[in-house]
Amino acid sequence: MSGAALAPVNEALAITGHPLQRAGAWAVAVMAGKESAAEVDAEALKLTADRIVDDVCRAATAPKGSAAYDWWKVLFALYPNSKATHSKRSGDASVLRPAIAEFFAAETLAAGGGRTCTFCGGAASVVWAKSNLPLFDSSKALNTLPPGTPGWPVCQGCRVAIWALPYGAWVTAGSATVLSCEVEDAERAFAERNVRRARRVMQLGFDGVHRLEAGARPELVALRAVRACRAELSASTLWTFKNDNQEPWLRVTSTRRAVPRFLAIVEGNAPLRRAWRLLEIWLTRRDKSGQVTGSGAGQAARLLFESEDGSGASFLYQVYRMLSDPKRPWYLRDEHEVLRLALTYTKEILGMEPDLHPVAELIADWIQYGGGSPRGKWAEYYSVSQNGYRLGLLLHQAQNRLLLDGRNVAAGPDHWRAVIGQRTGAWEHRLLLSPTVSQLLAQRGVRFNTPVSEEEEQQVRQAVDQAMLAGDEDAYDEANGPS
Numbered sequence: 062m063s064g065a066a067l068a069p070v071n072e073a074l075a076i077t078g079h080p081l082q083r084a085g086a087w088a089v090a091v092m093a094g095k096e097s098a099a100e101v102d103a104e105a106l107k108l109t110a111d112r113i114v115d116d117v118c119r120a121a122t123a124p125k126g127s128a129a130y131d132w133w134k135v136l137f138a139l140y141p142n143s144k145a146t147h148s149k150r151s152g153d154a155s156v157l158r159p160a161i162a163e164f165f166a167a168e169t170l171a172a173g174g175g176r177t178c179t180f181c182g183g184a185a186s187v188v189w190a191k192s193n194l195p196l197f198d199s200s201k202a203l204n205t206l207p208p209g210t211p212g213w214p215v216c217q218g219c220r221v222a223i224w225a226l227p228y229g230a231w232v233t234a235g236s237a238t239v240l241s242c243e244v245e246d247a248e249r250a251f252a253e254r255n256v257r258r259a260r261r262v263m264q265l266g267f268d269g270v271h272r273l274e275a276g277a278r279p280e281l282v283a284l285r286a287v288r289a290c291r292a293e294l295s296a297s298t299l300w301t302f303k304n305d306n307q308e309p310w311l312r313v314t315s316t317r318r319a320v321p322r323f324l325a326i327v328e329g330n331a332p333l334r335r336a337w338r339l340l341e342i343w344l345t346r347r348d349k350s351g352q353v354t355g356s357g358a359g360q361a362a363r364l365l366f367e368s369e370d371g372s373g374a375s376f377l378y379q380v381y382r383m384l385s386d387p388k389r390p391w392y393l394r395d396e397h398e399v400l401r402l403a404l405t406y407t408k409e410i411l412g413m414e415p416d417l418h419p420v421a422e423l424i425a426d427w428i429q430y431g432g433g434s435p436r437g438k439w440a441e442y443y444s445v446s447q448n449g450y451r452l453g454l455l456l457h458q459a460q461n462r463l464l465l466d467g468r469n470v471a472a473g474p475d476h477w478r479a480v481i482g483q484r485t486g487a488w489e490h491r492l493l494l495s496p497t498v499s500q501l502l503a504q505r506g507v508r509f510n511t512p513v514s515e516e517e518e519q520q521v522r523q524a525v526d527q528a529m530l531a532g533d534e535d536a537y538d539e540a541n542g543p544s
């Protein structure tokens with residue numbers, strides 16, 4: 062390190078582009094009651110570090126199976142083999158405490174020895190390896206380390222930030238999720254929510270928290286944070302990872318930039334909002350006793366996040382599935398509104414405005430007048446509706462049949478092109494075609510789904526009028542105050 066210029070000690074807490082350091086820095090700012098990381102001075106940093114040390118010691122010495130022990134599981138998933146999570150750690154908090162407090166020792170220029178922090182570039186006297194740094198390689202993997210160092214140099218501010226990470230992240234007993242967003246206020250709001258939730262996990266354990274949240278998801282917390290900032294356009298990325306003793310993994314999902322505008326349009330329009338709520342109700346998962354195991358609001362929020370490899374559950378596909386579900390509650394208004402929701406998504410998020418009416422009319426005419434039972438004809442169409450080639454054959458057949466019967470056919474091959482074959486958008490158009498056909502038939506009085514009881518219909522109507530993207534856990538915070 063001879064000859065290297067000494068980096069100065071960072072006066073304030075840095076907030077960097079590294080998603081884990083960044084989420085941790087927001088958590089420190091929230092825990093210290095500051096607006097931003099830049100306002101976190103030495104004193105605020107010390108107080109936050111003290112709180113983290115207290116929580117770590119309490120979790121690391123809690124009896125197995127207790128609510129407090131659940132926070133240890135969180136720490137274990139992020140920092141395996143650290144002094145806080147090692148199986149040979151002391152069970153005595155007073156013995157453990159100095160060892161944990163040392164993690165966050167103040168930075169001194171002399172001690173830095175010319176090393177600069179891996180995250181922020183400030184002077185760093187402490188070198189950390191995988192046990193203290195989530196998603197960094199083991200110190201044994203020397204080839205991936207900066208030359209001549211036994212680990213990654215990390216400054217005091219970034220050391221506190223990295224251990225504040227579980228407070229600012231959406232955590233489970235085995236993973237953590239952080240948000241990066243073009244709108245900084247949304248990142249702060251996400252951290253704020255999770256700092257409160259971390260306190261609840263420590264108090265109630267995950268069982269108690271799950272009872273309050275009923276299957277909420279990080280995507281829901283992220284969307285609500287973004288919505289609260291009223292930005293028009295902003296992409297959000299969620300990084301979910303696990304770092305325990307087994308193989309670490311990282312999963313990245315993102316929203317498109319138009320998502321905040323799309324949500325604002327839906328929320329500001331009563332029919333679209335009701336359609337979104339219907340989707341939430343349909344997506345709610347319950348166990349045999351009727352207990353909610355997957356929040357519909359959380360599942361719907363998830364549909365707006367897409368994975369990099371494109372393997373995420375598509376919003377349009379779920380709408381298509383809902384409209385095809387014979388067991389869903391129905392009335393004509395919903396069907397119409399849900400289709401409008403799907404078309405709004407297609408326009409705002411995908412930038413497409415397909416005119417599916419001529420093709421839908423051709424298929425509806427064939428189902429209604431093409432001979433045989435309309436129910437059987439609908440089943441025939443439905444079975445090929447998502448296969449471009451087979452749908453093309455059916456369109457040929459339908460057109461021939463209607464022409465032979467002397468009926469007027471409005472749609473020609475020009476109209477078909479949008480829904481058959483592999484071209485861009487064809488898949489999305491096919492997903493939208495089937496509810497369009499179904500709606501046309503319903504307008505003509507042809508229906509195939511089974512009506513539900515009046516009581517159930519009534520329940521759904523009431524539920525549809527409640528707020529979208531809502532979470533049950535807010536009532537708890539209001540009753541117990543912020544932590």
Ligand SMILES: [Zn+2]
Pocket residue numbers: 075178179180181182183215216217218219220
């Ligand atoms: Zn740093």
